[in-house]
Amino acid sequence: MEALASHLPLILFTALCAIGAGAFLPMALRASVGGASPAKPGYGKLAWVPVAVLAIGFVAVFFHVTVPLNAPLALGGIGRSPLSNEVAVGGAFLALCLLYAVLTTAGKLSANANKAFLWVLAASAVVFGLFMGLAYNIATIPAWSSSAASVAMVALTLLGGCALGWLIVGLAGKSETTPKSVGYILLAVAVVSLVAAAIASGAESGIVAALPSFVHDTAAIAAEANGFIAGFTLCGILGVVCLAASIVKPSASRIASILSLAFVTAAIVLARCAFYLMEVGVAF
Numbered sequence: 001m002e003a004l005a006s007h008l009p010l011i012l013f014t015a016l017c018a019i020g021a022g023a024f025l026p027m028a029l030r031a032s033v034g035g036a037s038p039a040k041p042g043y044g045k046l047a048w049v050p051v052a053v054l055a056i057g058f059v060a061v062f063f064h065v066t067v068p069l070n071a072p073l074a075l076g077g078i079g080r081s082p083l084s085n086e087v088a089v090g091g092a093f094l095a096l097c098l099l100y101a102v103l104t105t106a107g108k109l110s111a112n113a114n115k116a117f118l119w120v121l122a123a124s125a126v127v128f129g130l131f132m133g134l135a136y137n138i139a140t141i142p143a144w145s146s147s148a149a150s151v152a153m154v155a156l157t158l159l160g161g162c163a164l165g166w167l168i169v170g171l172a173g174k175s176e177t178t179p180k181s182v183g184y185i186l187l188a189v190a191v192v193s194l195v196a197a198a199i200a201s202g203a204e205s206g207i208v209a210a211l212p213s214f215v216h217d218t219a220a221i222a223a224e225a226n227g228f229i230a231g232f233t234l235c236g237i238l239g240v241v242c243l244a245a246s247i248v249k250p251s252a253s254r255i256a257s258i259l260s261l262a263f264v265t266a267a268i269v270l271a272r273c274a275f276y277l278m279e280v281g282v283a284f
Contacts, residue, residue, distance in 0.1 A: 007276040013061035014132055015160070015268045018153065020053030021093065021125035022161015023168060025189070028118035029182050030169045031111075042104030042114045043172050050164060051097045058094065086135035093128045096121060129157030142211065143204040143278040152200035152275070156268050159193040162186050163239060163264040166246065167257040183247030190243055194236040194267075201229045201274055208278045216280050228274035232267045239263030 004011070027043060027050075078084045100117050103109050109117060133150030143149070166186055169178065209222035239260045246256035 004273055004276060007279075009060045009063040011269060011272040011276060013057045014153070015156075015265070015272050016053050016057030016060065017090065017132065018129060018157040018268060019160030019164050019265060020050040020057060020097075021128050022157040022159070023050040023053070023165035024097075024118055024121040024125050025158065025161050026165025026169055026186050028115070028122040029185060030178055031115045031118050033179055033182055042107075042109055043168060045105055046168050046172050047101040047104045049168055051094075051101050053164065054094055054097060058090070082131075082135045082137045086131045089128055089131040093121075093124050096124060125157060125161065126154060129154040132157075141279055143207045143280065144275075146204060146207055148200040148203040148207075149275070152197045152204070152271065155193040155197035155200065156271060158189055159197060159236065159239075160264055160268050162190040162193070163243060163257075163261040166243060167261050170246070170253050170257050180247070187240070187244055187247055190240050194233075194240055197271060198229065198233050198236070201232065201271055202226075204275065204278055205229060208280050211280055218280060221277060221280060225274040225277045228270045228277065232270040232274065235263045235267035235270060239267055 027047075031042075078088050100121060103117070104114060130150055130153065133153030136144040136149050138144050166183075205222045205225045208218050208225065211218045239262075242256045242260035242263060246253040246260060249256070
């Protein structure tokens with residue numbers, strides 16, 4: 001548990017950035033089906049919600065840096081260092097999000113421009129999620145350097161985004177006029193993402209369990225990680241059930257969406273706890 005305490009800023013960074021970034025997928029899907037007022041095609045001030053979640057995540061990671069003022073030095077290895085690549089992609093993505101929020105709040109985007117911008121952000125969110133996973137491609141830590149780490153991070157980005165994004169759609173008063181097919185697409189994405197993240201996390205745990213236990217009790221570490229993975233799966237299922245309820249029953253959409261976001265957030269935090277527990281290195 002001491003290891004988790006030291007990694008808390010990274011847990012918050014990866015969890016909050018995943019949720020905030022992925023929120024643009026439901027927002028883009030809703031914008032693509034029309035039905036919005038031609039005068040107000042965007043999300044207005046609500047566009048700042050995912051930006052705020054992202055910003056909190058970025059602020060949290062500064063508490064992991066011994067000398068915060070040296071943080072910009074992380075950009076020095078772009079193209080060579082997975083960490084530098086993650087910081088660069090994340091910074092560029094946050095800048096795009098800020099630009100969108102400013103433009104849509106000011107009412108400067110037409111319906112088509114709003115839709116295009118949201119899809120650019122949705123695609124960029126997936127790329128950001130991928131680079132967050134690739135940042136841990138450290139050869140001496142088998143569980144982290146496996147492709148499962150990147151798969152899990154992209155899946156968590158989509159899962160968290162479905163919950164937050166659908167809540168934003170509802171708060172904007174757009175859920176009532178959203179075709180059920182859009183909700184079902186989001187539900188399918190959430191289910192597939194939950195399954196993918198659970199399988200990927202389980203694969204990482206299996207890697208740890210198979211490592212030699214000369215220095216670390218790898219079986220015990222894997223068992224502890226499995227507890228967090230089980231918690232992730234349970235909270236994730238509850239979150240997806242609440243998401244389904246908010247889609248099927250518009251009358252209960254607001255409270256069900258809030259519960260979905262709460263459960264999914266807890267699930268993602270638990271998944272990241274499991275990930276950081278599996279920091280078991282080997283020497284070459």
